[in-house]
Amino acid sequence: MKLYLGTRRYSSWSMRGWLMVKLAGIEAEEIVIPLGGGHTPALAALSPSGLVPYLEHEGARVWESLAIAEYCAEFNPALWPAARPARAHARSIAAEMHAGFRALRMAMPMNLGRDYSGLGQNPESLADIARIEAIWANTRAAFGAGGPYLFGEVFNAADAMFAPVVARLLTYAPPLSELAFDYCAAVRAQPLVANWYEMAAKEPASWQLEKYESLA
Numbered sequence: 001m002k003l004y005l006g007t008r009r010y011s012s013w014s015m016r017g018w019l020m021v022k023l024a025g026i027e028a029e030e031i032v033i034p035l036g037g038g039h040t041p042a043l044a045a046l047s048p049s050g051l052v053p054y055l056e057h058e059g060a061r062v063w064e065s066l067a068i069a070e071y072c073a074e075f076n077p078a079l080w081p082a083a084r085p086a087r088a089h090a091r092s093i094a095a096e097m098h099a100g101f102r103a104l105r106m107a108m109p110m111n112l113g114r115d116y117s118g119l120g121q122n123p124e125s126l127a128d129i130a131r132i133e134a135i136w137a138n139t140r141a142a143f144g145a146g147g148p149y150l151f152g153e154v155f156n157a158a159d160a161m162f163a164p165v166v167a168r169l170l171t172y173a174p175p176l177s178e179l180a181f182d183y184c185a186a187v188r189a190q191p192l193v194a195n196w197y198e199m200a201a202k203e204p205a206s207w208q209l210e211k212y213e214s215l216a
């Protein structure tokens with residue numbers, strides 16, 4: 001049982017995969033491969049796609065964070081909401097996250113250890129953020145009663161998909177609605193998310209990459 005991850009400080013997709021695995025209660029040895037900033041040779045040798053996250057578990061080989069979410073939901077169905085319309089909505093926003101928001105990703109690469117307040121804002125990244133804020137507002141209005149997360153009380157796979165977006169918004173501090181600000185605070189305080197940040201802070205300084213550390 002092995003879960004391959006990239007540098008926690010930078011690897012947004014690894015954060016998603018790890019959160020899913022933890023929410024499912026799946027036990028797996030965590031192997032962190034320091035990322036080289038694209039096409040890391042060590043990854044090409046072990047992961048089918050050459051990317052992380054990658055899970056080997058009970059004979060299953062699972063890559064792509066959405067596939068990992070579905071695999072994990074087989075162990076803990078609460079990764080998706082119980083009601084079908086809510087579940088359909090959760091899967092839709094998770095898939096939209098998985099497939100899109102390239103401008104935000106390019107302009108605001110994840111870095112859990114820096115304060116890049118005010119950086120990364122351009123028309124395209126701000127349009128992505130506006131769409132994300134609309135998703136959060138619509139989802140919370142329709143399904144979020146009873147708790148601080150997208151679907152209320154339970155931090156689920158949709159929240160896990162957006163957790164690295166929260167991390168970016170906290171690092172780059174663009175203007176946000178009150179609802180988005182409160183949601184970011186709730187996700188940052190979620191115990192698994194907090195644990196990921198703590199582990200990222202303990203990574204060796206030698207894993208840090210100049211191109212992500214010298215934006216300011």
Ligand SMILES: N[C@@H](CCC(=O)N[C@@H](CS)C(=O)NCC(=O)O)C(=O)O
Pocket residue numbers: 006010011012013014035036037038039040041043050051052053063064065066098
């Ligand atoms: N679509 C993939 C994306 C995975 C991905 O791009 N992972 C990045 C790290 S965040 C990676 O492995 N990059 C290879 C590298 O940096 O060498 C998923 O959903 O899991």
